[in-house]
Amino acid sequence: MLDFPVIDKEIAGIAPDFRAISILVDANGAKKGMIDPHILQRACDYVSSGGPEWGDAHLASWGEAYSRFGAKPNRTPSSAQALKKRVEKDGRLPSINPLVDLYNAVSLRFAVPVGGENFDAYVGKPRLSIADGTEAFDTVMNGEAIVENPAKGEVIWRDDIGVTCRRWNWRQGTRTRLETVRGRMWFILESLATMPEEALEEAGDMLVSGLRELAPGCDVYRQKIVVG
Structure with a gap:
């Protein structure tokens, strides 16, 4: 059994219907594979x-959750909403690499925020919590590495030394960014009640299947997370 991520009790006041699937993949010793190049x-x-059919309602629910902690979803939408907007504008997303293409494809197909992280870069357990405003967030602005602080009261993913993702699932930090299939990788698929539970499970299945294709022989540990 995995004993992470940790969901702080204050999250229930913002999204009491929050549930997620946590997937840890150990690709140490796995072979190199490939996925369908057209998946994205x-x-x-x-x-x-x-x-x-429930996709718009689910994304709207995320917008409402963002508003509850003071974010402006039209300006800083959830990751799933941001991907959808790009597709609606251009009809496609540019390919980044097979790993990122895979979890972006899952996010688009199921209208669900999906995060992928380099678990070997974590210090301590991933934690979903409320920011006090002093936490460090490593990011890039105008091509330069900088450190930001989240707003006080903002929902963040973090570890023991700083923020790994701001505004719940809006923007990943650079320190734990996942770019290649190697070592230990951690994925989180986040949903609210407007997404059918069986659809969340199907999204998890799609991601795990793709990861096994990318890293044949990898070890996969999957856990269902509920708030409270």
């Missing part, structure tokens, strides 16, 4: 054709 474009096409 097919997900984009699915969004362009309308996406899941």
